[in-house]
Amino acid sequence: xxxSINIAVIGATSNVGEALVELLEEREFPVKDLHLLASSxxxxxxxxFRGRQVRVRSLDAFDFTQVQLAFFAAGSEVTRAHHERxxxxxCSVIDLSAALPLEQAPCVLPELGAEGLPALTTPWxxxxxxPSAVACALVLATLSPVxxxxxxxxxxxxxxxxxxxxxxxxxARQTAELLNxxxxxxxxxxxxxxxxxxxQVGEVDDQGxxxxxxxxxxxxxxxxxxxxxxxAATCALVPVFFGDSLALGVYxxxxxxxxxxxxxLEVAQGIELVEAGDYPTAVGDAVGQDQVYVGRVRxxxxxxxxxxxxxxxxxxxxxxxxxxxxxxxxLIKHYL
Amino acid sequence: xxxSINIAVIGATSNVGEALVELLEEREFPVKDLHLLASSxxxxxxxxFRGRQVRVRSLDAFDFTQVQLAFFAAGSEVTRAHHERxxxxxCSVIDLSAALPLEQAPCVLPELGAEGLPALTTPWxxxxxxPSAVACALVLATLSPVxxxxxxxxxxxxxxxxxxxxxxxxxARQTAELLNxxxxxxxxxxxxxxxxxxxQVGEVDDQGxxxxxxxxxxxxxxxxxxxxxxxAATCALVPVFFGDSLALGVYxxxxxxxxxxxxxLEVAQGIELVEAGDYPTAVGDAVGQDQVYVGRVRxxxxxxxxxxxxxxxxxxxxxxxxxxxxxxxxLIKHYL
Ligand SMILES: NC(=O)c1ccc[n+]([C@@H]2O[C@H](COP(=O)([O-])OP(=O)(O)OC[C@H]3O[C@@H](n4cnc5c(N)ncnc54)[C@H](OP(=O)(O)O)[C@@H]3O)[C@@H](O)[C@H]2O)c1
Ligand SMILES: NC(=O)c1ccc[n+]([C@@H]2O[C@H](COP(=O)([O-])OP(=O)(O)OC[C@H]3O[C@@H](n4cnc5c(N)ncnc54)[C@H](OP(=O)(O)O)[C@@H]3O)[C@@H](O)[C@H]2O)c1
Numbered sequence: 159x160x161x162s163i164n165i166a167v168i169g170a171t172s173n174v175g176e177a178l179v180e181l182l183e184e185r186e187f188p189v190k191d192l193h194l195l196a197s198s199x200x201x202x203x204x205x206x207f208r209g210r211q212v213r214v215r216s217l218d219a220f221d222f223t224q225v226q227l228a229f230f231a232a233g234s235e236v237t238r239a240h241h242e243r244x245x246x247x248x249c250s251v252i253d254l255s256a257a258l259p260l261e262q263a264p265c266v267l268p269e270l271g272a273e274g275l276p277a278l279t280t281p282w283x284x285x286x287x288x289p290s291a292v293a294c295a296l297v298l299a300t301l302s303p304v305x306x307x308x309x310x311x312x313x314x315x316x317x318x319x320x321x322x323x324x325x326x327x328x329x330a331r332q333t334a335e336l337l338n339x340x341x342x343x344x345x346x347x348x349x350x351x352x353x354x355x356x357x358q359v360g361e362v363d364d365q366g367x368x369x370x371x372x373x374x375x376x377x378x379x380x381x382x383x384x385x386x387x388x389x390a391a392t393c394a395l396v397p398v399f400f401g402d403s404l405a406l407g408v409y410x411x412x413x414x415x416x417x418x419x420x421x422x423l424e425v426a427q428g429i430e431l432v433e434a435g436d437y438p439t440a441v442g443d444a445v446g447q448d449q450v451y452v453g454r455v456r457x458x459x460x461x462x463x464x465x466x467x468x469x470x471x472x473x474x475x476x477x478x479x480x481x482x483x484x485x486x487x488x489l490i491k492h493y494l
Numbered sequence: 495x496x497x498s499i500n501i502a503v504i505g506a507t508s509n510v511g512e513a514l515v516e517l518l519e520e521r522e523f524p525v526k527d528l529h530l531l532a533s534s535x536x537x538x539x540x541x542x543f544r545g546r547q548v549r550v551r552s553l554d555a556f557d558f559t560q561v562q563l564a565f566f567a568a569g570s571e572v573t574r575a576h577h578e579r580x581x582x583x584x585c586s587v588i589d590l591s592a593a594l595p596l597e598q599a600p601c602v603l604p605e606l607g608a609e610g611l612p613a614l615t616t617p618w619x620x621x622x623x624x625p626s627a628v629a630c631a632l633v634l635a636t637l638s639p640v641x642x643x644x645x646x647x648x649x650x651x652x653x654x655x656x657x658x659x660x661x662x663x664x665x666a667r668q669t670a671e672l673l674n675x676x677x678x679x680x681x682x683x684x685x686x687x688x689x690x691x692x693x694q695v696g697e698v699d700d701q702g703x704x705x706x707x708x709x710x711x712x713x714x715x716x717x718x719x720x721x722x723x724x725x726a727a728t729c730a731l732v733p734v735f736f737g738d739s740l741a742l743g744v745y746x747x748x749x750x751x752x753x754x755x756x757x758x759l760e761v762a763q764g765i766e767l768v769e770a771g772d773y774p775t776a777v778g779d780a781v782g783q784d785q786v787y788v789g790r791v792r793x794x795x796x797x798x799x800x801x802x803x804x805x806x807x808x809x810x811x812x813x814x815x816x817x818x819x820x821x822x823x824x825l826i827k828h829y830l
Binding site for chain 2: 313315330337349353354355358362365367371375394398453454461464470
């Protein structure tokens with residue numbers, strides 16, 4: 159369909175929620191009514207959309223029967239608590255919170271186009287992949303004509319905005335305290351993040367894997383249709399406000415043709431390849447951009463089946479909000 | 495020999511040089527005369543050693559004939575310019591600057607003991623491995639009874655002190671400028687390092703590999719006596735003052751026995767294993783310590799031959815100065 163639809167943004171006061179609203183306007187998404195939802199504490203705030211102020215309302219009391227599509231960007235607990243009633247009201251869901259199992263809400267990479275779409279019946283649920291999965295899957299899907307991966311190693315150096323607004327405030331506060339020689343009192347995270355790296359995001363299971371790492375692996379496998387691909391992921395938090403950096407190592411089934419790799423990355427939609435010798439950074443290149451930045455493309459020193467590269471991407475924009483809007487653009491053509 | 499020897503520390507005014515002097519005192523190294531050398535600009539400064547002030551002198555005019563052992567910690571150019579005349583004067587060399595080829599100056603991991611020593615004739619040259627190589631090789635040598643690596647992936651997230659005192663100043667200055675809303679003017683590094691990650695240290699060759707990455711790979715291969723082991727290394731700079739963080743991925747020749755791995759790490763000399771569920775950080779754990787901290791020890795989610803772990807170590811102390819002093823302690827027993 160191409161007529162306008164009613165949309166709800168759940169978590170509208172988050173960084174991701176605000177970016178969603180901006181992008182719906184910027185990309186002229188066919189929005190009829192826009193409903194902005196958050197906790198009852200934010201009710202009464204407003205955001206600008208197409209030149210007018212839209213009030214934020216409380217999610218709890220909101221009736222979804224008049225809404226065709228809801229973006230969930232309010233944390234996984236909110237998704238878990240509300241998605242059933244949203245779908246029961248006939249509203250489809252794009253979940254940005256990684257709360258829903260991938261069997262129930264398959265993840266979609268918009269760059270794959272209609273071919274990447276799972277079979278869905280309205281109202282459907284889909285997952286917007288986590289930012290690191292978006293970046294890795296986009297690069298690997300681009301390279302699929304010349305590269306069949308046998309194993310992946312991802313070291314994801316995630317910006318503190320991964321923890322939301324409170325994470326951003328924590329890094330700013332800790333940094334200022336340290337520079338002013340005041341004693342450090344960690345709050346949002348349990349230890350020093352300013353001028354330090356945290357090797358783990360959230361709790362780990364009894365095998366030592368964090369939820370985010372398992373999700374990243376599962377999303378990459380699903381997006382690439384390689385359910386058996388071994389993905390070793392390490393997700394760490396770094397003292398960067400916005401923008402993720404990924405060191406991606408790929409072990410391929412045969413020797414890598416590095417110039418073919420570069421040519422594919424050069425022309426790919428959604429990817430900006432940084433010239434050899436230079437490299438992209440999260441803050442200097444990726445933040446605020448729609449592309450995923452790729453650099454340091456190289457083969458193993460001694461093993462021609464080894465490919466390494468560095469990816470910088472905006473976790474809030476391309477990693478979350480833009481990607482979700484692109485998913486919506488693709489899905490409304492087919493399934494709404 | 496166990497009698498005292500005359501020692502020179504070249505680059506005595508660097509962080510590494512100062513740590514060397516401290517450790518020679520702390521560990522009661524058999525020092526007869528200690529000569530502190532730096533550029534002519536530092537001549538006249540002094541450092542405390544065993545309760546008295548030792549003057550720093552200019553390297554250029556210094557005569558090495560009365561010295562038995564010189565530590566080179568003044569950058570690779572200084573090593574290249576001076577090591578020949580030092581050795582010609584009969585003085586042995588421990589190079590901390592990664593300037594000398596490993597064939598000429600083999601690298602030594604002191605934890606391997608006498609068995610790890612190459613055959614040397616006095617005056618000899620040895621290389622103190624770079625901090626990331628020290629950490630990786632120590633962990634892998636510890637695990638060698640139960641783990642035969644077929645491939646390594648190292649993502650080394652290096653603190654800015656890797657660039658010396660000027661790097662430390664740069665991060666402090668850039669951070670203060672940004673927090674005070676002043677425009678950023680990068681100096682020591684060519685772009686923003688505060689709240690950002692730099693994907694590359696120094697120039698890269700035409701294959702895209704940085705010198706430091708090739709050195710790291712070659713040192714690990716030499717230290718483990720696995721000259722063919724493929725090592726894919728990415729060295730990046732992170733906005734941390736002191737202490738390196740490494741994400742190490744190992745692909746082994748058979749399924750990994752994770753409890754055997756943990757047991758070996760638990761009892762190893764020079765390693766502090768952090769309990770499962772917790773993780774070490776550079777700033778909170780490693781800095782100022784003699785041990786390399788290891789955590790997040792886990793097998794691949796889907797591939798039992800995959801091992802991943804996180805290492806935090808003090809790049810100035812264990813990574814450079816302590817390791818060099820430990821090498822000296824081992825070598826003077828055999829070769830001086
Ligand atoms: N940050 C990222 O890099 C990133 C990337 C991909 C996906 N995501 C996902 O995007 C979402 C937002 O992330 P963020 O990092 O921007 O989070 P955040 O700053 O922590 O914002 C949380 C949002 O959820 C709302 N919320 C909290 N409790 C609620 C409740 N009980 N009912 C209704 N709304 C509630 C908050 O509203 P109030 O203002 O009223 O509290 C706020 O709008 C999360 O689901 C996250 O997993 C984030
Ligand atoms: N930082 C680390 O993480 C690390 C780790 C392992 C090894 N290293 C090695 O340790 C050494 C020192 O590193 P750093 O990071 O502490 O360096 P740094 O702060 O940049 O200090 C450089 C040192 O070299 C001296 N120097 C410079 N030019 C000289 C010249 N022409 N003649 C004599 N001395 C000269 C300096 O003396 P002035 O004060 O007179 O200029 C100073 O003592 C380097 O070789 C480095 O590769 C460093």
